[in-house]
Amino acid sequence: MATVVQKYGGSSLADADKIKRVAERIAASRQTGCQVVAVCSAMGDTTDDLIKLAHQITPRPDPREMDLLLSTGEVVSSALVAMALNSMGHQAVSLTGVQAGIQTTTLFGKAQITGIEPKRIRKELAEGKTVIVAGFQGFTEENDVTTLGRGASDLTAVALAAALKADRCEIYTDVEGIYTADPRVVPEAVKIPDISYEEMLELAMLGAKMQPRSIELAAIYEVPVLVAHSFKDSPGTLIHREAPMETRNKVRGVACDLNVGKITVLGVPDRPGIAAAIFEPLAQAGVSVDVIVQNASVEKLTDVSFTISRTDLPRAVELVRSIAHAIGAKGTTSSSGLAKVSIVGAGIQNAPGYAARTFRALADAGVNIEMITTSEIRITCIVAEEKAKEAVRILHRAFGLESGS
């Protein structure tokens, strides 16, 4: 019998009515003859409400207690979904992260899954039951409850699919799949029927609605992942291992990320070890640096610019000022009015012309490119925030994505 792991997001479980509709969807899958394990996020804004409550107690809640607190949100929604299924005559049982055997590290708030012991899940499936699992949570060797980070119910689902050797992982959410661009920005954007793990990973890192860690895990275990709408019967987007094809060189989507801040260290003495001196303290402070550009050296002095999450900007600026002083740089500047616009597609870096077409299209439209970074399957331009949406539309058109082919 085929086994399917499904995941339902919080907006699909926001009230009793939606929970009943999710239960109907699960029941319908069960009736096609496969075993179903369904992972649930917390209802609607539950997690945010619990965080608010904790912050009414103290501005810095103890991480262990915070995780135990937050884990209750997914337990509530899972129990309710199981109740709904049972009331419809479908045997179901809900399991906490502990009961589902999801073992993690002790890094409260962003624990990593170290292994899954799905004994209880297998037992319940063998008894013909549908299993509902509280997402986003696991437990340590000491039997303490952990959470896996925001959006990590996706991760729970993919990890369970891998552990159970499930045939497919289905991520149900409030969008119909992955689009060539954000339909709110580009009205002619079209749904992508299927996409590779690598391409999806780039899009996810750039703001598409899936957690990057989940896609990495799916890629490692080659779990096919379907992203589809919770309540619509449209086919969704399948993320899977694609056969490598020379002819596949093409742009799959255009992504945009507004959460970009930029810092420039001016007049840095150009000597060995200077990059380490700047970036090591940032890494130690947990600030992830994205794009780094170092200008050619003029009279042994250079400017180093880099981008980070805009949310990290205030503390990073503070840190970089003291670093600049320590290394004898002339000063620092920072800017938050930036955005990252990217085209993604397997092989585009190796195929001639994609970068050139990108830069030409933006130049023709008068969009200035501040920084450029590329990967195997991505070309990213940093542009002014107010030009970002226009840039997305320009690139979507320039690469003919509206044709959906």
Add this chain to the structure above:
Amino acid sequence: MATVVQKYGGSSLADADKIKRVAERIAASRQTGCQVVAVCSAMGDTTDDLIKLAHQITPRPDPREMDLLLSTGEVVSSALVAMALNSMGHQAVSLTGVQAGIQTTTLFGKAQITGIEPKRIRKELAEGKTVIVAGFQGFTEENDVTTLGRGASDLTAVALAAALKADRCEIYTDVEGIYTADPRVVPEAVKIPDISYEEMLELAMLGAKMQPRSIELAAIYEVPVLVAHSFKDSPGTLIHREAPMETRNKVRGVACDLNVGKITVLGVPDRPGIAAAIFEPLAQAGVSVDVIVQNASVEKLTDVSFTISRTDLPRAVELVRSIAHAIGAKGTTSSSGLAKVSIVGAGIQNAPGYAARTFRALADAGVNIEMITTSEIRITCIVAEEKAKEAVRILHRAFGLESGS
């Protein structure tokens, strides 16, 4: 070092501000040099809200799922109390029923504690931490979460006190202790400084604010229980094993219970086995019968009257009608406009005059007694509901309880 188990009720934990005040109280106890284990109920109306949510899903929620759902309420309040303590610089850790080692039967919704394995609690206490335990819950051999019934956080606290051989169990609530009568009914009622388990059990069964099962357990393990106000520094009422004293024959309190329904089976053929024929089916249907009165037989026919919880009345009446038909009785009548008024005190049944004084005082005030029942330490009269409060005041005065001696 002395060990104290404290329990805080839901009204004392209703919001962030109250949670902080509870944490301060726990910290103050800790600073007197004793080890503290604090059991928390769910915040305010949380449990009722979760029940409402479940009933929006289905009128008859699966009991296993219901227990998992409801157990989250106490986990939330416990984590918040632990956060508050940690933020005040007092090391604290909150434990779920599973983590606290509270083993139970599998009777979801009203599971019974079969044992406590307090290994984790002892470890945390040994490390100098205050331990917060989610009340009202435990787990089965299969690792499923159970709940112990409404008001059972008291039971969690007493059971933990017994398992840890704690020096005392302190029940903190929104009243200052146990009174000689409900102060809303009898303004001159006074707080009882100390009372025996048996007397408290009778008062609890009659509506005083403590769960009868908890008092039974405290009596078995001889756990001294203090009932006091969460936020006031008044001494409260100590429930403990009192030295038997002949002179102790006196009334300790007057209780009143409005949740009384009465059924009479008329013209019952007076032959052996007739009581069993009536009460066995009621017991099987889970209806607890309280007072039973059988009139003297007239021409081999008798009337049998009994009281039950008013909430059980509709289904009991239905059941008794068919029984009456089966045994050839003439008919049934029922009434819900009744109340139970009781005086409680060790030895009053064996001491002369208490019953007579009770009946005389009520008769002088024109209160008609419909039924009478007594125990070793209690005399109960069933009276019309509209006379109940007056009867309480009369008896409170008749036995001189306002003097507080």
